[in-house]
Amino acid sequence: MAASRSTEPLKTFTADHALADKVEVLYFDAVDFDSHQKFYDELPEKPGIVVYAAGFLKNNEEALQDWAGSYQMMKVHYCGAVSMLNIIATDNKNQLLERIIGLSSLSGVRGRKSNFIYGSTKSAFTQYLAGLRQYLFSRKIQVNVIVAGYIRSKMTAGLDLTESLMLEPEFIARAVVDAKNRLIIVPGIRWKIIYQILRWLPERLVARLP
Numbered sequence: 262m263a264a265s266r267s268t269e270p271l272k273t274f275t276a277d278h279a280l281a282d283k284v285e286v287l288y289f290d291a292v293d294f295d296s297h298q299k300f301y302d303e304l305p306e307k308p309g310i311v312v313y314a315a316g317f318l319k320n321n322e323e324a325l326q327d328w329a330g331s332y333q334m335m336k337v338h339y340c341g342a343v344s345m346l347n348i349i350a351t352d353n354k355n356q357l358l359e360r361i362i363g364l365s366s367l368s369g370v371r372g373r374k375s376n377f378i379y380g381s382t383k384s385a386f387t388q389y390l391a392g393l394r395q396y397l398f399s400r401k402i403q404v405n406v407i408v409a410g411y412i413r414s415k416m417t418a419g420l421d422l423t424e425s426l427m428l429e430p431e432f433i434a435r436a437v438v439d440a441k442n443r444l445i446i447v448p449g450i451r452w453k454i455i456y457q458i459l460r461w462l463p464e465r466l467v468a469r470l471p
């Protein structure tokens with residue numbers, strides 16, 4: 262099953278990849294919280310592997326002036342994820358559930374002046390998944406966080422990003438498919454290095470970053 266607000270592009274994608282008869286496309290709005298329980302209850306079958314990848318980006322300077330944009334990032338990356346994943350994670354009757362994976366971001370590793378609103382929503386999502394992993398441990402359900410760098414996608418189209426650091430969506434998808442039992446998965450060797458540097462960099466040096 263694949264679910265999103267824009268079901269037509271999903272149907273086109275599954276048809277183009279000869280998956281139309283294998284993948285059911287469903288309508289899902291991450292920020293329509295009141296619909297989530299019904300959405301889950303009406304699933305044709307309960308999920309074994311869940312990937313939460315909804316995303317919305319508003320430029321930091323714009324988001325600082327535009328509460329609606331800031332709030333939308335919080336709703337898509339955090340509130341919607343918590344609302345939906347809480348329902349999935351607490352369905353003890355679903356014996357099929359084996360893994361939950363969230364697409365988070367290196368932007369959530371340290372607060373930086375150029376992207377701390379988007380970044381803080383991703384940081385919250387990462388921490389939620391870290392705790393959910395501990396909560397689900399006794400049921401032997403894995404939780405992974407893909408901490409991604411730049412991905413070539415609708416979100417980054419038109420942004421001036423370092424080309425050599427761009428990752429293709431298929432590369433990220435491979436990291437999702439290959440996820441094993443680590444909490445944090447950082448796809449790409451360059452981004453692994455950047456992630457470690459960011460984690461350990463003293464605050465006074467983080468302050469010099471964009």
Ligand SMILES: NC(=O)c1ccc[n+]([C@@H]2O[C@H](COP(=O)([O-])OP(=O)(O)OC[C@H]3O[C@@H](n4cnc5c(N)ncnc54)[C@H](OP(=O)(O)O)[C@@H]3O)[C@@H](O)[C@H]2O)c1
Nearest residue numbers: 266267290291292314315316364366409411412414415416
């Ligand atoms: N691009 C990057 O450099 C990058 C880096 C690190 C992490 N990420 C994360 O990776 C994930 C995928 O992003 P992407 O780069 O593939 O961007 P994208 O192409 O813009 O994909 C985001 C997806 O989220 C969906 N979405 C947005 N609001 C939604 C809602 N209310 N309900 C349901 N679906 C909703 C969008 O659907 P519509 O088509 O209907 O808008 C779109 O399919 C996001 O969580 C993003 O934060 C991206």
